Amino acid sequence: MKEKLEQIKQFGIKQIEEAKTIEELTEVRKELTGKKSGLAEIMKTMGSLTPEERKEIGMQTTEIKNVFATKLDEKEEELISNKSVLDEPIDLTLPGTKTSKGVLHPLTQMYYDLNDAFASLGFEVFSEDDISSEKYAFDNLNFAPDHPARQMMDTYWIEGTEDKKANERLCLRPHLTGASVRYLLKHGAPARFVYPGQVYRNEDVDSGHERAFYQYEALIVDKNISFSSGIVMIQTILEKVFGRKINIRMREGFFPFVEPGYEIDMECLVCNGKGCKVCKHNGWLEIMPGGVIHPNVLKSAGLDPEEWTGFYINIGLERLAMMRYGIDDVRLFRSADLRFLEQFK
């Protein structure tokens, strides 16, 4: 009897181990633990045994039942974890299914990034129309009456108005700064706003020069602020664009609509300020003008320069994008060439 039980145990364990699928295992489970199993047969003969034998055999069968239960559970666990939803293995190196392949223009991406950063400082977004007048593009901004930029060869004047003056002489705006007076006339002060947009200059085009380009200008107007507050605006732009703090310097620069005016240089990122070909060996790159809003501009905007002051910065987005991505030809931005644009996903 004992030997038979041992046989049942060994055979059962072997059957469990040999099961290859959940279905086979279910069959094995039935065979080993069902009513017609070897153990069940033995249990049926228990009545003919002595109490001692019955006790001993009883213990032995219980032990075998437990062994079977454990082994079956283990095997089931093993078989389930090896089961796949796939009928057969697949090539894991095949590319994944493409998501939508659309992309924002790299300059849009750039000014959205900057808008977000400036919004966190409380700056609104403003935009002016593309066509402006000499009054808003030059007169209001303290440009001298015979400033060269007013001449035919520098600005795109609108046909039929080119020989007129001031508010009657229209052009594709040559810079964004005119928009500052428009905003202030509309909303008054204090004010803080950014105004990204395209501007147009009558230039010869090459890899470094364009006729249309994207500028980003920011202005804060408030009482009693110092020009050194403007540095925060400059740092905001550069940190957002390049993802880290960039060393800058402000130096003397002249622009009609600011007093004092600055040229703002950033440390050359190619050589980290040591001097290289890109920065003409001086370690600094000129990136934006800025300065304190000129009292005459405030007057044009209907504000009292004794009461209000402010700070401008203006940056060319193409230049920044070219530095951020290593682009060497400014014409690509308006080429509408998908081979270029699709690189900025």
Next chain:
Amino acid sequence: MRVSLKWLKKYVELPNDLTPKQIAYDLTLRTVEVEDVIDVKEKYNNIVVGKILEVKQHPNADKLRICIVDIGEEEPVQIVCGGSNLYVGEHVVVSKPGAYVVWHGEGEPVKIEKTKMRGESSYGMICGAEEVYLDAFYPAKSETEIVDLEGKGTPGQNISELVCMDDTVFEIDNKSLTNRPDLWGHYGIARELSVIYDLPLKELPKYEIDKNLPKYNVEIKDTEKCRRYVGVEIENVNIKESPMWMKADLLNAGMRPINLIVDITNYVMLAVGQPLHAFDRTHVEGNQIIVRNAKPSEKLLLLDDQEVQLTENDLVICDTEGPLALAGIKGGKKDSILDTTTGVLLEIANFSAPTIRQSEKLFDEKTDSSIRYEKNIDTERVDLGLSMALNMISEMFENSKIVAYGEVYPVKTEREVIDIPQEFLDIRLGKVLEQNTIEKILKALGYDVEYKNNIYHVTVPVWRSTGDVSLKDDVMGDIARILSYQSFEPKPLPVKFEHAVIQPKVLLERRLKEYLAFRCGFTEIYTYPWIDVKYINAARMDTTNSVRLATPPAPELANLRTSLIPGLLETVSKNLRYYNSFKIYEVAQVFEKGEYHESSEDETLPIHKKYLSGCIVDKDAKKIFYEIKGVIEGMNTYCHMENITLEQMEKPSWADINAYLSIKLNDEEIGTMGLVSVATMADAKIKRTNVAIFELNLDKLIPLASRTNKYENIPVLPLVEKDLSVIVDNNVTWETISSTINGKVKELEFIEEYKGEQIPEGKKSITFRFKLGNDETTLTSEQINEEMNRLVKLLNKKCEAYLREE
């Protein structure tokens, strides 16, 4: 502008340990942008004085000599030379191995090596003037002549010292000088350095004019244009060459030496920024100068034989016969200084900036004189120029004699006076500076300063009083720049959070752009506002209302866009070379003639509209039509704006006859969509593909103030999903079908339209999906069948539909 360091040192004693690089840096930060620092000596490296000890005939060449030359090294060296003027004892210019010379004055510089010439070794080269940048100092009389230093210099001495070219030049960006007429001469830059380094600025010596001199007759007709004119007649100034140091200074400042008289006028201009002009006095008829506007028919013959037609706006310097020179810009041929000149009339004058700018238009290029006058020079500077010129002439022409003097001085530049409260400086500088710091800077810059009752009462130096400094902000800028902007700590922006920045219109534009790019797979493009007329014509658009450029980039690009579609067509045609199938869009303003006041009534601008336009390019026309329709239909939901709808109205000029719709918002047409017509594609060179376009006026879209999604209870009992395919006549639209059963079923959805084998001619099969059920009871299969039959009957009644048999 080029500035010589040696020259600057004549006016301010810069310490020797101050490197040119440091000076350039300090000037750049505080005054003007130095673009480059040039070491002039560099090109004279290894070019030294040699003394010929012996000259022998070369055994193998008739024209060559062998020279033994002392070049200051331990042993004399042997140099083979073909020069025609070699003699023992001659001091010559020797280029040692390592030097760079320009062979016969032509081409790129070549490095000199030790060599053998026809079998004889040669240690370097004895040079002609043009070969080693010395032609201005030693003009060669014949091509074979080498430089004879006439005994000057010691063997081994670098040649740059001998010709005073041991200098450093700062190349300054002219743009950074536009507002500073005072910096257009070395003295002005020297003043800035004296302030930056706190060093004394040397005073320029005055020249006292003898008051008893006979009067030279000068008359100014237009005192607004000519504010001061001094004419000095000088005799016994026979033409000769300028001294070495002066030639070097002129060369380093970017000018060619000519002769001593002309050189002195140029030198004075480069020193103090005051242009001068010298006339040969025998060429001035009637011993009289008249400054007047030109007459309409007058012409002026220039030195280069070019004749210019003058206008009444041009100011001319005349004698009794007619114009001699164009005031402040160029001299004429008639007045020029010749080799035979022995007497001159020296002009030192002040012309106003607008008149100079006006007359500059006659020429393509500015002159050294006009570039200074156009910055608006003060009238007092005439005195600086006059003193310096007369001092130089009396020193350098020993027998010279002033014979007459004439001056007219109708308008004097007045010094600006400005009051600056201490508090203004404290706030705007963001830093409280001591009174004596401020006074010291201002006084060094030439201001007079008085401090009383917390107010700085300043008188601006005359050389800054022609527009540059007129406000207290200008003075504040002067203080800040001299201290260097770097020395001011960044200050935080003032904080005032009264409300959050919420700009629904700005956000809507961004949502639309992001929807198209990220959800619909469109690539955003930027194009120019001027449109090639070819693509306007292709789109069958007319240009009567187009705004045009006066001077367009090209003749065919004069029209500004009235629509973004021509630009899209051009972009499609360009990209088809590389892609078969793509989606693009653009957001930009379009323009048309009209009247619109953006900011003030007095300014009338053309009509501006911001448009959004996009297209899908693919061979399958039907597919892209529905795809682009889906893009528009999805906008409402995904971009949170008031619903736009689609309806067929008038055909857009560019659209196919069978596939176009108008985009509407509250009964107003705000855009169009459709397939591009065969004709338009042909004219736009779009081949073997199809294009579906939409365009809408973005200004018209209305962003929702908040999200409007409505929550509905999730059904308690499950709904039954059913598909139904019916066969209808070809002309029955989906709208007819859907309006028939809408409301009777839930979540009605179009699945497919099919025409083909199993479908009778003239008919089509329409498949749609919907849900049945309610929250009261679960439908039994009998109830469902009943409901389906009712729907089919209804469709049969309304549009003669019948069930498609499987």
